[in-house]
Amino acid sequence: MTLKITTNLGGTASHIVVGKVAHGLMTMTRAVAHSDEELFEAIKAGVDELPIGAKMVLNSAEFYGTPDNQLANLQMLSRFYEAHPDYVEKTFLMVKGGMHFEGFKFRADSSMEHLRKSIDNCNAALRGTKKVDVFQPARVDRSRPIEETIRNLVVLKEEGKFDHIGLSECKAETVRRAHAVHTISVVEIEVSIWSYEEETKKVIEATRELGIAVTGYAPLGRGFLTGQINSMDDIPANDFRRIMTRFKQYFDQNLASANAIRAIAEKKGVTPAQLAIAWVAQLGPHVLPLPGSSSKKRTLENLAGGDVALTEAEVAEVAEVVVKYPVQGDRYFGNDEAAGIWG
Template identity: 60%
Template sequence: MTWRDPKYPLPDEDAFEAIKAGVDALPPGSKMLLNSGEFYSWDFTTANLQLLARFFDKYPDYAERTFLSVKGGAPANSLGLDSSPENLRRSVDAINAALRGTKKLDLFECARVDPKYPVEEVIKILVGLKNEGKFSHIGMSECAAETLRRGHAVHPIAIVEIEVSLWSYESETKKVIATAQELGIAVAAYSASTISLASRLPLADGSILIRSPTENDIRRHLTRFKEDYFKHNMAIVDAIKVLAAKKNISPAQLAIAWVGSLGAHVIPLPGSSVKKRTLENLSGGDVELSEADKAELAKIIADHEIKGDRYFGNDAAAHLWG
């Protein structure tokens, strides 16, 4: 909602309606997982959290109907890694300051694993901040399965956030999902669509809904959306559309259903800034996939090699599977 070209801002009311629609559609007693970040804006500020604070100002009853997970741990107003005790405290305090007391920070997680600090030390720092009442749960993000196990040994990890999409279903993805199931940890399954202007669903940055990224779309910078790779990579989207048509559902709903079918502990994390799309995405959670459907999807993944890495041409620089 806020990781957008500043020339094309999303009006608050549009954002608010998209959030409200999702929460209102849930069964009584359920909570909507909201995923935010200290740096979710084009200038890496707390704009996303400020948006949420304005939402909870207007709709205070929704604070208890949502579970807020926020990534931090980068240097102030930038991307990068700094899991020092001083910066983790700064990051958590900046998040809470942006929220202005409108909503309890339910879960904090470092956006990436900082190789300068053993994960055990980082989790111990977060335990201290949690015990001070600054947030309620500890998460991890973009970590390898063994790293998740090490962190969980220090303090229970509530959620691990990793990319899970039909364009990105790697061997380490499967290991993290299995390890999380063993340890009783939820998986928040995002797609790289969370860094796109028009993120829609967990299939390759919303690619089901576009045929090419537009000028104001951050996806045009992603390797898989470069002209050399884009047409090749869209072949899997066409295959998904065929199967979705057979089931009389949208490709978005099929992609979300596939993510959810990977385990009861796996939570699809599609992005939407439109009320209609939010409701469509939620309906994907109700789609039941047969074993034949799953087998066909597995064959589609196996038959379609995806060209390009997940981000900007250097996955190592993106600190994936830390």
């Protein structure tokens, strides 16, 4: 299997051709322990399926580790690149940072001092194996104008600490203001059949107008839309999804929606995950679904979703499901404002 569909990134990275589906790495170093061999195969599998000349977008963060070692994800990547140096130029690395964490509580800090410390931590964890392609504040620092944040990022970019500037969890208005200061290459927001709010639509439209790529994280509804979750028993005891409202408070209501999506996928002859990814991909050539995976099998299944073409009738079927079974609960823990989204 060789993936057919590629696209270009945006802004200062618009010359870079990438696979239509990006690869989120968060689950690789969070709750469940995986061997380096398993993780490396999961990364390589996707890269190896791309057409010659296309890169795989890898999405990591300064905090995709454990409470004892938040840099574990980037450290894993440093070992990957050391073991497989020929994959350095075959991948495009996005890294989020600029946060203070205290347990589950966090706050954005886009001061020059903290952004410098953050990207330096990331580069130290990578140990010179790979340069950060896109650096992005994980949340918008609402204590300062977005223009100040971007000016700080420009200084660090010009110092050679990373190549392109990105944003995450931001409003369309924020994207426009930021882009007016310096070209933005990628914006990361949650996009799925279940997360397609009015602001999501506005961000996708604004980025289209401005020539910016969008990476849509959680396209599988945090696993709910894969058809693999049928009860709370299917979610590990220490999994953070257990405290998310869509799982904890509204499981049965949302399962009805997931089952309806699964029925559409079965009729088409694809997996529910591939249908969900294809739905995000059809939102625009600049929109890249960003599912996460830590196994070769799941990576290949996810990436194949980018080659699935949905008919107008199938898109309409999904829309009917959304109307009949509207998702219940917000995207996080009962207070999305506290989660720092839409900054």
